[in-house]
Amino acid sequence: MESFLNSWGITVMVFAPLVGLTIMMLIPERDEDLHKSIALLSTVVSAAVGILLMRNFDYGESQMMQFVVDRSWIDVIDARYTVGIDGVSLPLIALTLLVVPLVIVYSWHHIPEPGNAKAFLMLTLVLHTGMLGTFVAGDLVLFFVFFEVVLLPMYFMIGVWGGEDRLYAAIKFFLYTLFGSAFMLVSFLALYWLTGSATFDMVQLAERVQSEGLTAQEQTLLFGGMFLGFGIKVPMFPFHTWLPDAHTQAPTQGSVILAAVLLKLGTYGFVRIALPILPEGAQNWAPWIGLLAVIGIIYGAFGCLAQTDMKRLIAFSSVAHMGYVMLGIATLTDFGINAAIFGMVAHGLITGLLFFIAGSVKERYHTLEIKRLGGLLIQAPRMGWILGITTMASLGLPGLAGFWGEFPAILASWNPAPGLSEGLFRTYMVIAAVGTVLAAAYLLWLLQRTAFGVPTEEFADDPHIHDTVMTEWIAWVPMLILIVVLGFVPSLIFDVTNAPVSAVGEVFQALGQ
Numbered sequence: 001m002e003s004f005l006n007s008w009g010i011t012v013m014v015f016a017p018l019v020g021l022t023i024m025m026l027i028p029e030r031d032e033d034l035h036k037s038i039a040l041l042s043t044v045v046s047a048a049v050g051i052l053l054m055r056n057f058d059y060g061e062s063q064m065m066q067f068v069v070d071r072s073w074i075d076v077i078d079a080r081y082t083v084g085i086d087g088v089s090l091p092l093i094a095l096t097l098l099v100v101p102l103v104i105v106y107s108w109h110h111i112p113e114p115g116n117a118k119a120f121l122m123l124t125l126v127l128h129t130g131m132l133g134t135f136v137a138g139d140l141v142l143f144f145v146f147f148e149v150v151l152l153p154m155y156f157m158i159g160v161w162g163g164e165d166r167l168y169a170a171i172k173f174f175l176y177t178l179f180g181s182a183f184m185l186v187s188f189l190a191l192y193w194l195t196g197s198a199t200f201d202m203v204q205l206a207e208r209v210q211s212e213g214l215t216a217q218e219q220t221l222l223f224g225g226m227f228l229g230f231g232i233k234v235p236m237f238p239f240h241t242w243l244p245d246a247h248t249q250a251p252t253q254g255s256v257i258l259a260a261v262l263l264k265l266g267t268y269g270f271v272r273i274a275l276p277i278l279p280e281g282a283q284n285w286a287p288w289i290g291l292l293a294v295i296g297i298i299y300g301a302f303g304c305l306a307q308t309d310m311k312r313l314i315a316f317s318s319v320a321h322m323g324y325v326m327l328g329i330a331t332l333t334d335f336g337i338n339a340a341i342f343g344m345v346a347h348g349l350i351t352g353l354l355f356f357i358a359g360s361v362k363e364r365y366h367t368l369e370i371k372r373l374g375g376l377l378i379q380a381p382r383m384g385w386i387l388g389i390t391t392m393a394s395l396g397l398p399g400l401a402g403f404w405g406e407f408p409a410i411l412a413s414w415n416p417a418p419g420l421s422e423g424l425f426r427t428y429m430v431i432a433a434v435g436t437v438l439a440a441a442y443l444l445w446l447l448q449r450t451a452f453g454v455p456t457e458e459f460a461d462d463p464h465i466h467d468t469v470m471t472e473w474i475a476w477v478p479m480l481i482l483i484v485v486l487g488f489v490p491s492l493i494f495d496v497t498n499a500p501v502s503a504v505g506e507v508f509q510a511l512g513q
Contacts, residue, residue: 009053009067010083013097014132016046017125024122032117039121040104043128047097053085054094062087063499065138065203078198079141087500088271089135091341091493092264095348096135098478099260100128103253106356106475110363112161112251120161123153124253131261135268140188140200143273144181147265151177154246154254154262162249169242169249176232176242184229184269187222191277194218206277216280223281226274227289233266236289236326237296240319244303247315252359255311259318260352264344267325271337271504275329279507282332283419290330290413290424294431296323301438305445310368311358313446314351317394320435321347321405327432328409331425334498334505336412341497342490343405346483350393350402353479357387360472361450364465370446375455380467384451386476393483395443396436400487406436417508 020042024035057066065084073081085093104124111117126149133146151174159170192200195208209219232239243263247255275282300320307313325347328340360383361376362368377384393400396407413429416422459465468476486492 007069009049010069010085010136013046013049013053013093014083014129014136016049017042017100017128020045021122021125024118024125027118029116029118032111035118035121036104036108039125040101042125043097043101043104046128046132047101050093050097054090057085057090059087059496061499062090062496063503068138070138073139074141077141077200078192079200080139081142082138082201083133083136083142084138085136087496087498088341089268090496091345092261092268093132093135095264095345096128096131096261098482099257099348099352100124100131102475102478103256105471106256106359107253108471109469110252110359110471112253114161120157120253123157124257126150126153127157127257127262131257131265134265138202140191140202140205140273142200143202143269144185144188147184147269148181150262150265154250154258157254158246158250161251161254164249165245166249169245172242173246176235176239180229180232180239182229183225187225187229190225191222194222202273202277209277214278214280216284219278219281220284221281223274223278223285226269226278227285230266230269230274231292233269234263234322234326235266235319236292236322237299237319238292240296240300243318244312244315247318247355248309248312252355252362255315255355255359256352259314259355260348263318263322264348267322267329267340267344270326270329271341271501275332275337276504276507279511283417283508283511286330286332286416286420287424290327290428293323293326293330294428294435296320296326297432297435298438301435301442304442305438308370310361310370310373310446310450311355312368313370313442314354314358317354317439317442318347318351320439321351321394321402323435324406324409324432327428328412330416330428331409331412332417332420332505332508333412333415334502336409336416337501337504338494338497339405339408339412341501342401342486342493343409345493346393346401346405346486349479349483349486350390353386353390353476353483354394356472356476356479357383357390360468365459365462370449372456372458373450374453375459376451379455379459379465382468383472386468386480387451388447389480390483391443391447393487395440398487399484401483401490403487404490406432410436417505417511419508419511
């Protein structure tokens with residue numbers, strides 16, 4: 001078994017969904033239940049292999065890449081099939097392996113109009129492979145391929161199964177992300193040529209940058225290109241405008257995957273690539289990243305307060321919550337980056353669950369207009385309580401996962417890495433703390449308007465409004481349990497990420513002295 005995991009484990013985990021997709025291509029569209037079963041089975045196989053990898057992972061050496069596979073791929077451009085797992089990628093892989101099967105379970109009775117479960121689930125499987133591949137890639141070209149693979153399935157998911165303005169939202173999402181990716185690719189190529197490397201291997205490039213001594217100006221320019229690629233994917237203010245449209249128009253499953261995992265590809269890119277390879281560039285960009293992060297926190301909060309649509313409000317909350325993640329990264333400290341990774345996982349669970357609930361509300365009420373909703377605790381009490389717990393987690397209530405995604409990021413701003421202005425980052429800390437108050441305001445307002453009170457006259461006697469069904473329970477309970485467990489035992493993630501993140505933090509400690 002150990003030999004299999006070392007040689008084939010990651011590859012099987014990443015590409016098992018594509019095997020399922022290939023089988024589905026041979027089956028007629030009318031066999032809808034069979035397509036659902038194959039899609040679920042392929043993601044369960046992927047998750048089972050992932051669990052075996054996690055079980056055999058050496059947590060005492062989490063800073064080391066494990067289960068590494070390094071094979072020849074495209075020799076003419078020195079690109080290799082290099083994959084591996086360390087403490088930074090492990091929590092995000094686990095999040096992906098959890099969320100996608102739950103999305104398929106939810107889809108069992110929730111395939112959006114115009115139907116066609118075969119095509120919808122095949123796109124979901126392509127997304128699954130693209131996201132997993134991004135988190136395990138150790139080569140920049142391989143990373144870029146997986147990073148871009150997720151564009152097309154999400155574009156079609158929004159454009160075909162989305163709302164009334166789906167085509168506008170889909171093309172806006174596609175063009176924004178592709179624009180940033182072009183700059184990111186230029187930075188990758190420039191890094192390859194400037195270091196005189198015959199490799200795109202991330203570890204070797206980081207070592208080559210240190211030995212070749214790229215100037216601070218060169219690193220700053222290269223970091224700027226990566227900043228556009230990753231920052232748009234996060235998305236950071238002012239590149240965020242595609243996100244509310246994409247979330248609002250996407251089907252429920254698309255919104256869940258987008259919030260839970262896809263946004264993390266950008267923040268992961270900063271931690272995995274930009275910071276370790278270009279430390280001087282990161283140091284020069286950090287104050288600006290921190291500034292845009294806190295602007296995003298406040299702007300996202302005010303954007304939420306202005307919304308009349310439940311799903312759009314949750315989308316704007318993502319802009320604010322990802323601002324805390326980027327603030328943690330901007331401190332360039334192991335404390336802040338640890339908080340950022342925890343924040344990625346917490347946001348994925350919490351906001352993913354909020355979009356699940358919004359989708360079920362839309363199915364029952366045929367609207368997400370907040371003023372038309374109300375009395376959810378009376379008509380669907382279990383769903384109302386789940387919404388209440390998730391809302392409390394999103395606003396950062398201690399004892400739930402959201403708290404450990406926000407509080408440490410704010411605290412890390414008090415003492416940023418050497419070379420960064422303490423006064424500036426302490427100002428950011430105060431602004432970010434104000435953002436938590438605004439978060440409580442818009443989330444409690446949402447909960448009060450949708451769950452409390454009595455049902456509006458329009459829906460008071462509607463027989464179609466019912467409480468949670470079995471597929472919803474199966475999809476939601478694991479996320480709900482993790483939100484609570486991680487709130488009480490945050491060390492489950494911090495113990496895994498601390499060693500590799502400390503290695504990155506040491507670089508910035510040495511750089512600032």
